Amino acid sequence: MNHLSQSLVVLERPDPAILLLRLNRPRQRNALSAALLGELADALRAARSDDCVRCVVLSVDEHAFSAGAEIKEMRQHGFEALSDPTRQDAWDIIAGFPKPLIAAVRGVCLGGGLELVMLADILLLAEDSVLAQPEITIGIMPGDGGTQRLTPRIVGNPLAMQMVLTDEPISAERAVAAGIVSEMLPASQVLGRALAIARLISNRAPIAAQSAKESSQAAYETPLSAGLAIERRAIRYALTTNDPKEGMAAFIEKRQPLFSGN
Template sequence: MQAEFITVTPQYRKHIALIALNRPKELNALNLQLMGELRDALVALDEDDEVRVIVLTGNERAFAAGADIKQMAGKGAIDMAKVDQFSTWDKIKRTKKPLIAAVSGFALGGGCELAMTCDMIVASETAQFGQPEIKIGVMPGAGGTQRLTRAIGKARAMELVLTGKFISAQEALNWGLVNRVVPVEMYLQSAMELAAEIAQMSPIATQMAKESVNHAYESSLSEGLYFERKNFYLLFASEDQKEGMNAFIEKRQPDFKGK
């Protein structure tokens, strides 16, 4: 079924898929349909062997300016529980392949949370990040209080969440929220360059490495080390491991097949 609020290019570049949020009049506000379409696209791309890295973007004016408040304003607690919108976010979080957010303009509320759900963020100089939910009588609900705290620390996260203030791309870089800041005309290209660098690696190894890094946030050091070691050993069952090490010994570029 054709998506209405996103566009998907499975082979935007070799082994790189591009998903663009596409509700420009609403500054890409994240309604239930858009999030469902995004979830379904990520599931399909995760199963596509030709895709090794996924880039998620909006447009120059907005990555996503937040959730669609009109869909929530009149609902009660039971209504929200029945909608269970966060099950969609949970599925997005489980994307196995590296996911890069290319952010320009507003990344606020749910938009900031969606960017943080990605593995890396490339921001344009015009990007603004924030969790302004407090200004409308609620709080972040899709990971904002948790991922922001882990990325920039308690004191800074507390200030952003309790005041609803925005931070610039440069502040986000200085605080460790984003990977790099580039001119607005370069933000998608820069994200693609990062994706291309990763896409050259073994797709099996990148997925296991991603899984291991993410595990560091949810385990003790000893548990994380055990998890890392298990994935390290498992990679020695892959053809890519043999190819990579032989290529190193033979002083040539490896040809990874994802097997």
């Protein structure tokens, strides 16, 4: 367990197959500085190549998940703060993480924070949380995917544009209804539920889980015919591995499968 106080992202292993990442800039309400994004990307890069890690949970210790981008960096450097290649590489690594990623959100989740958790495969939200894209209040607009992932891919244009153009936050209840999050829970239960889901996923066939994620992401970026072709290639590959043999044998023998990821 790595729990250094100066770490902007704290790494924990609540289970051998689960990596828990906690954003750790509480005084800045976890504003997404270039340094924090870099540490998060480094942790996910290492998790990508660690065969023991089958699922990652992203969370925080404090009540604010993230206040968004680091305004001081943007004020000092302007567009270069967003276009810096190192920062862009970090976002690309996070967006391209191939293993299941769960976000457990408590408190406010604003701007870049919302853009970050929209990269998760499963998003759990505390019932007292609020989500917003407030960039327009400082004279800019979302710059890390907010206009693209909210609309039309998740909530549809009317609600997305209302959020982007007005700064009006939405409640956890409305976020569930809009399809942004999968579950709303009491704040004290969000992380526990996320870890429980992570344990379920970590007991599933890892190649199948990663292939399912890849195919699902393709649906956002390709026509249906191309997405179906990607799905067929993924299932064809999965059937060449040992896990389906183990899964089918366990089903017939009425026992729990032991998936190896090979």
